Amino acid sequence: MEGLSNLEYHVLLAMAEGPLYGYAIKDAVEEESSGALTPRAGSLYRVLARLMSTGLVGETDPPAAASQPHPGRSRKYYALTERGREVLAMEAQRLREAASLAERRLARGKR
């Protein structure tokens, strides 16, 4: 598959520690991108849809302690699949390598 977009990377990253429901993902993305990404509903769920369609994210049971918005309507929880976890790890690796390349170049440029 083609590389992850920034939003996709952050959506995956948001779920790295455990399943989240939709709005919690949005909050995490905003926070972890230091406010750089403030996805609107339509964009966020299209990204989520694409991640699910490609098998990186799946719907899952809510965690035992999860609060419900109101009785009778259950929130959908999403989690990384095994593959999603691998892809996120690979993306992190790529970013790390890109960063270290940048650092090495910058260091050489100084000399």
Add this chain to the structure above:
Amino acid sequence: MSMLLGRLVRLFPPAFRHQFGNDLREQVRTDLRRARASGRWRELHCGVATAFDLIRSAFAERLHPTWTPAPRPSIPEPRRDLTTMLSHWTNDLRLAFRSLRRSPGFAAIAVVTLALAIGANVGIFAVIDSVLLNPLPYAEPHRLVDIAASAPGSDFPPEFGVSEEFVIHYGERSQLIESLAGYDTFTNTLRVDDRVERIRQAFVTQELWATLGVPPLHGRLPGTDDPEGTVVISHQLWTTWFGSDRSVLGSTVDLFGQSREIVAVMGPDFWFPGDGTLLWISYRPDPAAVTPGRFGTSLVARLAPGADEESLARELEALARELPERFGGSAAYAELMQRHRPVIVSQAQEVLGDIAGPLWLMLGAVALVLAIACANVSNLFLVRAEHRQLDLAVRRALGAGRGALLRTLLAEALVVAAAAGLMAVVVAWLSVPVFLQVAPSNVPRLDEVTIGLSTLGFAAALSFAAALVCGLFPAWRSSSARLTRLRESGGRGTTRGRAWSRDALVVLQTALALVLLIGSGLLVRSFQELRAVDPGYDTDNVFTFQMAPEGEHLRDARSYARFHLDFAARLAALPGVDSAGLVENVPLNEGLRLVPFRTEDMPAPGPDEVAPGPRLNYTWVGGDYFRTMGIELQAGRPLHASDPEADSGSVVVSRAAADALWPGESALGRRLQRSGSEAWYTVVGVVEDVMQYTFRGEPDPLVYFSLVELGEEPPALSSPGYVVRTTRAEEIAPEVRALVRQVAPEAPMYRTFTMAELASDSMIELSFTMLTLATVTGLALLLGAIGLFGVLSYVVAERTREIGVRMALGAQARRVRSMVVGQGARLVGVGVAIGLVVALLATRGLDALLFGVGSSDPVTYGATALAMVAIGVLASYLPARRASRVDPIESLRDA
């Protein structure tokens, strides 16, 4: 604003909405709520931005969908390797076994129904396998044919035996025959040491053994170079008469007053030609000493490789045209040979043809019963599957494939059918001996019938087929169960389709049962008609037996006659005995000789010619034969009972014989001559015709000679049949035996029957088929009635609520009953209509057995159809009664 934005979510494609719609709306609501906290402008900004985002994303999603709903999670289809399949099956079978154990009633009814039907099929198959399918005990039996003669347009019977010149000429000239043999079977006295009995024997040409290609068990079979008159004995004779002693080879037996050497013993499986013949005497026809036209010899031939019956018929027809030129004979013979057509049938057809029809018929009948049983069990499974619909629908919703559901449902049918198959073998094993007991005793190989490997294989195959038939249809219907459909019907409803299939099964059952009922009805009517035939003699109160006294004094014809007439007189003196007589061939027990007779008006035959007159049967009588048998005197007088000498030169003829010899004239005082004899006889009486062989067809014309005329051929008549008229016919045998022991201690007494027994034996082919078919039909009716009862009971149970409402609204119990009965009657009516049409076509197979009634007899059809409807109404009545007792309150509460 939140509502307005919520509307925009609808722009997304349905699948996307279905998955994320709620989440989208929740986020929109939360975003707006948070923005509102920062002021109205923030809220407006957020709202506009969100709206743009939703519209843009929705159109983007429609153009380039990111959401491709994953296929429904499904239980992975089993991998198609053997181990997985086996493990799935064993699992399902185990489950099926357990679930059946939980419904013992259902399981018992299904298993017993199938077991009875499969058992009947297996039993009949065991008989067919041994009698019909087993190859005949000869080398390459398919190449063996039996050849007889016919002469369309002549006064000869439609088919008759050939004569010696055919055996010689065919044997020498035919290119299409590898080898052939002539044979004549007859019953004659066999004497070994002190044992004397009349047994079935045959004169066979020496080529017989090469033609059949069967090696002997002991000894050496006679070939063409061996002298005439050597004897081959059967295994049965060897074990019962000679104690299985091998030294029998080379010893002699007394036949026709001559000693004959035994040269070979055949194996236990060998028989020829299928009429119980125990001994074969070889002879060699002499071309120089042949009298052409002495018909009556049977002919068996081995076809040359590649030859077929049609070309053989053409060849033999041409060969027969050459006979008059080579062997001479009268002008009548030459003319007959112009008309001659050979009749060629396979040896298997010749030997087994009579019984094959009834046996296949029975297999057809029990196959129908199996179809009815399968319909019943199929119906039970349908009902059972309906009760499990919810369970099945849930499994399907959870992703079980249709194949997996089919397997689960089929597994139950397989378990039921396997149990039924096992039980069926036991049923067959128990019932075949009973069946054989009532079967005609002249059927070859009946004693070889066993439940062998092929029969077990048949049972297994049939059970498997029954499982498929019973299980597949309900399984197929139910495996499509869907929750949605169930929800529509309230979780317990019956869809119209299911009701339709149940009704169809009842209609099918009714139709099949009616076909069997009509078949049985036709046979019962034939049997009644046959019983009503007047055979020309009484069958009640007549006892008959034979004995074979020995002694030098009996070799002389006069003293022989004197001895037997004296003995008849002593029999007549027994207490309770009205009269006694004797005859060479007791009707229905032994055959007669058929030869040409001529009157004084007919020309004398040449020296080597056969007499020109009609061919008539003849026999010898003595004592009070006619009165004892109840044969009515039509004109003149009977032969003298006590003074045979007074009857020298006299004969009595039957009405048909008188009509054949002197059509339209009185026979009394006229004279006749038997072919091969010089003597003339005067007719002193005419008696009523008698049925000699069977009650079917026309009586056989018959000439009765007096015992005193035996002088001509005494050795042929060493044991006449006695007839004794007494009201104690059933129990007089021991007294007669005691009397025989007094008069001739060495003489065996055998063939002891009452005429009533002989009469019922003569109808055994019909009565046996009738009995079997009637039993089978009873089973079919029972199963059919159970099927209808079951379906209507189910319908009533289903409609309890509706019936309750009707009754609450004031419907009379009577109306409810007639509603249910009406539903049953409609189904039966359709079944009867179909059954009548099928029966019209199917009962043509019965034609050969029917007597005095056509295969489309309207009375039988009408009566059985009515009976079928009556059974249907009866089977409907019980559920109807239950329906009419429905308590409206209860039914509504339950519902």
